[in-house]
Amino acid sequence: MFKFLKEKISKWVKDVSKDKDKSSLEESSEELKEGTKKETKEKITKSEKKLKKSKKVKEKSTGGVSIPEDEEKKEGFFRKIAGKINKTKISQDDFEYYGEELKMILLENNVAFEVADKIMSELGERIVGKEFLKKEIETQIKDALKDILEKVLLEPLEILKEIKEKKENNPQEPFIVLFMGINGTGKTTTIAKISNFLKKENLSSVLASADTFRAASIEQLKEHGNKLGVPVISQEYGSDPAAVGFDAINYAKKNHIDVVLIDTAGRMHTSKNLLKEMEKINRVCKPNLKIFVGESITGNDVIEQAKSFDEEIGIDGIILTKTDVDEKGGSALSIGYITKKPIIFLGTGQLYDEIIPFNKKEFIERLKI
Ligand SMILES: Nc1nc2c(ncn2[C@@H]2O[C@H](COP(=O)(O)OP(=O)(O)OP(=O)(O)O)[C@@H](O)[C@H]2O)c(=O)[nH]1
Ligand SMILES: [Mg+2]
Known part of the structure; x- marks a missing residue:
């Protein structure tokens, strides 16, 4: 790395x-x-x-x-x-x-x-x-x-702290996280990793398959759900993604599930129509946290993407994936400073455990200056 x-x-x-x-x-x-x-x-x-x-x-x-x-x-x-x-x-x-x-x-x-x-x-x-x-x-x-x-580097956003605080203040309501980003950056994989991470912290989760667009996206999420033993809420391909998110939230409320993780279809940050669709999911699901998922390896592009998603929908934090194959690392260094949005996790591989909460000191240590 x-x-x-x-x-x-x-x-x-x-x-x-x-x-x-x-x-x-x-x-x-x-x-x-x-x-x-x-x-x-x-x-x-x-x-x-x-x-x-x-x-x-x-x-x-x-x-x-x-x-x-x-x-x-x-x-x-x-x-x-x-x-x-x-x-x-x-x-x-x-x-x-x-x-x-x-x-x-x-x-x-x-x-x-x-x-x-x-x-x-x-x-x-x-x-x-x-x-x-x-x-x-x-x-x-x-x-x-x-x-x-x-x-x-910005202070990281501590997702566990936020979830636990919300749970204490409002135990009836699940904590809702919406994931967004361009195609293929690792959103679905990251959702599975986070569900696994939450499980280890004794927090239950449900996955919402709100990518109703890409072929095999629903099966992909269901496969993760099966492996992790976590429920997945889905509808038909082509259905309204906001409705899937809404269903998953209701499911979580009924079943006392702590966290709803909403997967969305990859969309270019330049596509106004698709960003509008994302805005609708945002309006309907009212997430507690909106996370932009971007590839560390794309350098300055990932910063531009994060800025666009933030301008159009608003983001609270960032997950940078594929840092394991990023020989450079400059985007992790710059993205927080430029977008003023904290990094939450770094994806470090394809396995469920390969995700680490972002920590400034550890990051600097890892650079071995
Ligand atoms: N090396 C590495 N690969 C990753 C990481 N995160 C995701 N991947 C891989 O990236 C590829 C795409 O992952 P997905 O989770 O399907 O990406 P996505 O953003 O959901 O893709 P779309 O839904 O098509 O937009 C898969 O092969 C993952 O295994 C990571 O941290 N490191
Ligand atoms: Mg996906």
């Missing part, structure tokens, strides 16, 4: 740290050499006077200044000492040079432009002109980056 972003950011931090380390060593070494020469020159002038007086010792002359024969050895010694000079600074020029590369890494890995800009300006503020201990520069840049990412 997120292999390229992980490897590249980590390599970048290492490169900057090493480069700064090297250049500061060279700078310090130059400074020391200068200092040494000055010191040596003073010493030599003194000894020159002595020598001139005594006229006993041979001189090695450079530009009228006498240099003792062992100066070369001393320079080697000072070079070593220079390596022990411990501080370094990242200048604005350095940052522009290195920063350009980091920004490219972020953009290449699907981080949205706005988010890449935000990361860069925050990082600049934190590291330009600051003095770093050489041995700590790598950790300090890493810490700064992690801190910035924590700011960029």
Whole structure:
């Protein structure tokens, strides 16, 4: 998961740290050499006077200044000492040079432009002109980056908390969740995964087959229901999806089921008619939570989709699927910041257990910066 972003950011931090380390060593070494020469020159002038007086010792002359024969050895010694000079600074020029590369890494890995800009300006503020201990520069840049990412990521929406709160306040009413997204993003699979997740938390659920459009969609949901031992409410193909949702809600009320999970047909975020149909399901079923399901691998597209669904219907949270096959990971980093809607879960595979509640700290840890 997120292999390229992980490897590249980590390599970048290492490169900057090493480069700064090297250049500061060279700078310090130059400074020391200068200092040494000055010191040596003073010493030599003194000894020159002595020598001139005594006229006993041979001189090695450079530009009228006498240099003792062992100066070369001393320079080697000072070079070593220079390596022990411990501080370094990242200048604005350095940052522009290195920063350009980091920004490219972020953009290449699907981080949205706005988010890449935000990361860069925050990082600049934190590291330009600051003095770093050489041995700590790598950790300090890493810490700064992690801190910035924590700011960029939104606090997740805790679905269990919401369900339990609603159950306490209104035990007669089920908690209704409506799922939406474009075709094939993993909505139906995610519903099955969430039903399984709820079961482990002792929460019952019913699945509403409100995708009455795609061939085999009803059978697909029923198969999940059978495997999980969870009821599935459906009607004929071509029937009104809002009516299916409504039936499932009534079923849940009668049977004291905690949660209704409404599956819908995939629809393009650009198709006004299909979005209108979704709006009707929304109006009739009055979900407590509207979840947009998008594929992590589609990068900036998934952000555009989420924005459209939010504008047309309104979304409360996001599930990003197929993160297991997403080598980049930038969309997970950017989607919350841009849509201002929290990520709830990440889909991490095709099995029922392969879904994880989104957690900012764990996400940042997983990036292994
Ligand atoms: N690798 C991986 N595959 C996933 C994940 N989630 C779903 N899939 C797969 O994605 C494919 C499509 O999943 P569906 O659940 O049918 O997607 P959908 O959004 O309901 O599709 P439509 O109803 O046709 O719009 C299936 O092969 C799933 O197994 C995931 O997190 N990781
Ligand atoms: Mg489906």
